[in-house]
Amino acid sequence: MKPPMVSIKVRDLTLRFPVYGVDAKSLKKHLARVAVGGRLGRAHSGSAEVTAISNLSFELKAGDRLGLIGHNGSGKTTLLRALSGAYEPDEGEIEVSGRIAPLLDLSLGIDPSATGLENIRLRGRIAGLSAREIDEKMDEIGKFTGLGPFLAMPLKTYSAGMQARLAFAVATAVDADVLLMDEWIAVGDADFQKIAHQRLLSLVERAGILVLASHDHDLIRLYCNKVMRMDGGIGSPVVSVKNLDELLAQPSES
Amino acid sequence: MQIAEHMLRTGSRGTRDEFRRAFADLVASLGKLDLAWSLAWHDVVSRYRGSILGPFWITLSMAFMVLGIGFLYAELQHISLQTTMPFVALGIVFWGMISQVIIEGCETFVQASGMLSQTSLPMFTFVWRTVMRNLATLSHHVVIIVAVVVWFGFWRTMNLPMAILGLVLTLLNISWISLAAAIASARFRDIPQIVMSIMQFSMFMTPVFWQPGTRQGLMNLVLTFNPFFHMLDAIRGPLLGAPADLSSYGILALMALAGWATTFSLFAFTRRRIVHYL
Incomplete structure (x- = not known):
């Protein structure tokens, strides 16, 4: 079909x-x-x-x-x-x-006491990725956050900017056809904003429809x-x- | 596939349609049991994060409670330790599961409000999350069950299949009670307190610690109309090698049917509104 x-x-x-x-x-x-x-x-x-x-x-x-x-x-x-x-x-x-990928709230399903890696898993599962899909994307997501060794530490030890990076990386890791956004998500320092911008653009390109x-x-x-x-x-x-x-x-x- | 590839949401098209949609939610949640499990397991892990024993802390404190109450009731009721200890041990372990599934049911939707208000995840997923979280905890307490069954020699006489049947029937019942508590607590914020009191009261009215003795008069009334007695009896009886009392299984099966029919109807009628209650 x-x-x-x-x-x-x-x-x-x-x-x-x-x-x-x-x-x-x-x-x-x-x-x-x-x-x-x-x-x-x-x-x-x-x-x-x-x-x-x-x-x-x-x-x-x-x-x-x-x-x-x-x-x-x-x-x-x-x-x-x-x-x-x-x-x-x-x-x-x-x-x-x-x-559908709703990016309405970056903090959805984020647990501050869990480590960065655990949060990536949890958030990915909620977004509808299977455990295997998450494994496949884990490297890419981890790299994108730029957090390196910090990923193994609990989220509450992160600065606000680091938390936003992680949340953003996971939230945008889904392959979606329909992207729903409440305000354009701009997070992190200037460097990160630039790559975040790139990523959002490519997501919008891939997604069939964007509602912002x-x-x-x-x-x-x-x-x-x-x-x-x-x-x-x-x-x-x-x-x-x-x-x-x-x-x-x-x-x-x- | 993952998030609904095709989604059609419409205004109400009558009662039959509401039931069909509620059923679709149930089916979708069964297809996503692995997600419910991931959430449940995450709950267990995060609750005991940083502790060495993890959920075994509960097992340990339960074991001490079993020892204490076991000795005490053996003295009080003048019954041998051989009888009291396994009875109390299994009673406390399974009562713990029954009451937690119902009490934590109050939080099922309230806790998931973030996810319910911005994703199309099935609502039943969160019901299974509550049930599975407690099954994960129960699996740690198997240590206590095995210990008493082996120590007191019940492994020779126990009827494991009947006990498992009893556990399944119990789960079928406490899951609908849990769902009912979840819906009611989302709408009315004083329900959790009421549920808590009811469960506390029920613990004393149910033979968790005390031996029921002969069933006559008031005692017979207390036992016959106490659903929790039948649950415990259906699981504990066969493990302790008692001849299976089929009436408990029958009552549990009937209660599961009637309870699910009622609660599912409640869910069908409130499903649209639950997200706004939160």
Whole structure:
């Protein structure tokens, strides 16, 4: 069977968040409210619902590098998490063909008391690599971090920059078709930033699709060929990055 | 393959679809048991990092507890050490596993919130992680089991296959209880305390240390309606060469079926929401 082309299809996506306040998290208060006369069906009354994304539709195909722009709380990160498969749509659907690599949080699955090597293994396993794949990549990852003998030491003895190097090296070691990034990850000293930049570029080249959420418009101009503006959970149409200025000039809808 | 090569996520399409998806999560997690094991083993290693004996520290402290309580209860209940010591030893070892799987179940999803909110890993993977972590710990305590079985000569009379059947049935039961605790604790933050109290109470209501004696009156009630009694009985009985009481196995099998049906339904209905609870 021919593998399906790398693509992302989002149709009428609506995502609502129940926001549970402190009260709603307490079973005792929950029961008290029910006992005092709140109807059982309304037991959720202590929690409000926030619509994070409403009626969003777009399609991306191989070669598309989409930049997501918008204010804080406009739904960019939520959209990335939905694309990673963590958040389930409340309405509509998300279809992704291809191997997804979410680089949303570098510290995911990192254990400070474990050694560098152990962390590479653990993080690699979480990212979906088999034990053998990790063995094959271990040398390359180790070399890339430039940490040498420090890899055998616990992560908590590392400086912040060294930790970031390691996390970055592992997170970017996966062969992905779809790369999801929340802000461009720039870490370490100037030297490392340069090679990190190279590596990210090659990753973007290899990956069929990149979705990058960022506030830095220059960055988006540099890496993306398409942009979408999110505003209060509503997405603008996906346009070419050449039209970024026009998109920014449009008044906010909300 | 690794991370879903093809992923389709949709809004709710009715109850049947929710069950189908919950089942798909379960199947996917079974395909990734090696990942669950990696996580579980990492937990064990990191918990005892830097200590010489590692998980054997627990084994050692358990062994002392067995010795102490064994001698004490032999005196208190006027029963020979030959009877009390193996009974207490196996009781403490297996009770430890049962209660830990359930208590640590409360942390299953809460602890994994980072991974649950940004990857598409199956949720059941984290349930198996909790169970496997405790199986790894239990495997260290095999030392105690072997010691008493050999020292007191039970290897001649024990019925190992029945004991293993009992262990399997017990695991099937505590894993659904663990999942139920995981879902409930994700939603309500006071559940772990409640679970802790229940398990403490159950330890005293279950013949972990004390010999049940004759089953009549109140005692019969306490034993018959205590699921943990049946679990311990199904594992410990055959190891101590007692004639197998099939009713315990039947009750455990029925409880596993009913429990999984209920908990799986709960999971199917809450699956979408769990990540938002965290």
